[in-house]
Amino acid sequence: MKSNFLFIAFLLSLVIHSFAAVTIDDEAFGKSLGGWKKREKATAEYPLSGADYRTYKPETSPTPDGGIFISVRIDHVRGWLASDDHAILEITVGAKGAIVSAQSTIAIQGQSIKSDVILGSNDATKAILSPEVAVQVGTDLVANLSAKLLRENIVEAGRVSFPAALRHNYNHLYQSLRVDGVQVLPVAAAPPPSTSITLSVNTIPAPASVPDTPPAIIPPPVSLSPAVTPAVTPPPAAPVQPQKPKDAAPSPTPLDIKPYG
Numbered sequence: 001m002k003s004n005f006l007f008i009a010f011l012l013s014l015v016i017h018s019f020a021a022v023t024i025d026d027e028a029f030g031k032s033l034g035g036w037k038k039r040e041k042a043t044a045e046y047p048l049s050g051a052d053y054r055t056y057k058p059e060t061s062p063t064p065d066g067g068i069f070i071s072v073r074i075d076h077v078r079g080w081l082a083s084d085d086h087a088i089l090e091i092t093v094g095a096k097g098a099i100v101s102a103q104s105t106i107a108i109q110g111q112s113i114k115s116d117v118i119l120g121s122n123d124a125t126k127a128i129l130s131p132e133v134a135v136q137v138g139t140d141l142v143a144n145l146s147a148k149l150l151r152e153n154i155v156e157a158g159r160v161s162f163p164a165a166l167r168h169n170y171n172h173l174y175q176s177l178r179v180d181g182v183q184v185l186p187v188a189a190a191p192p193p194s195t196s197i198t199l200s201v202n203t204i205p206a207p208a209s210v211p212d213t214p215p216a217i218i219p220p221p222v223s224l225s226p227a228v229t230p231a232v233t234p235p236p237a238a239p240v241q242p243q244k245p246k247d248a249a250p251s252p253t254p255l256d257i258k259p260y261g
Contacts, residue, residue: 029176051158052077066095097184
C-alpha cells in the first residue's frame with residue numbers, strides 16, 4: 001500500500017514538473033544575436049564595441065528543484081593569425097523563471113579568470129521573480145569580472161570589452177526564458193496608496209455629521225421691477241364763497257337841454 005502511494009506521488013510530481021517546465025527559446029535567443037548562421041547553424045557572430053564575437057547555442061540541464069542550468073560558450077574572434085579568446089557564461093534559473101545564480105569564466109592566452117558566484121537572493125529557493133533582480137545579478141557579475149580582468153593589465157580592446165559581451169548575452173538570454181512556453185514576465189507591484197487629498201476649487205466639504213438638522217430653506221429670488229412714482233392727488237380746493245355784488249353806480253342824469261325858442 002505504501003509503495004503504491006509513493007509511486008502515485010512520484011507520477012504527480014512528474015506531471016507537475018511537466019506543466020511547469022522552464023526552457024530556453026533557442027530561436028529567439030539566436031535571432032537577438034543575428035541568427036544561427038555559422039558553423040552549420042550552431043553559432044551566431046556579431047560585432048560589439050569594435051570587436052567580433054561568436055556565441056554558441058546554449059546547453060541546458062534540469063536542476064533538482066524543477067529549474068534549469070544554462071551554459072553558453074562565447075568566443076572573442078581575433079582574426080586568422082591570432083588565437084581566439086573563450087568565455088563560459090553559466091546561469092541557474094528557478095522553477096518559476098527567476099535567476100538563482102550566475103557565474104562566468106574568461107580564458108585569455110591560457111590564463112583563466114573566474115568571477116564569483118553571484119546569487120539572486122540569499123536563499124536560492126526563494127529567488128524573486130522580477131527584472132530588478134535579474135538586472136542586479138548581471139551588473140554584479142560584470143563588475144566582479146571586470147575588476148579581476150583589470151588586475152591582469154590587459155589593454156587589447158576586444159579583451160577589455162569581453163565582460164560587456166557577456167552582459168549582452170546575459171540580457172538576451174534572460175529575454176529568451178520560457179515557463180510553459182510563455183515568456184517570463186515580472187509581477188506588477190501594486191502602487192502605494194495615495195495620501196494626498198485633492199479638493200475642488202468650488203467644492204465645500206460637508207460636515208461629518210449633523211444630527212436631525214432640517215435642510216436650510218432658501219427663499220426664492222425676488223425680482224425687482226423699476227420703481228413707479230405714485231400719482232399725487234392734490235387736496236380738494238376750498239369752496240368758493242360768492243361775493244356780494246357791489247352797488248351799481250348811479251347812472252348819470254340826462255341833461256335837460258331846452259331848445260331855443
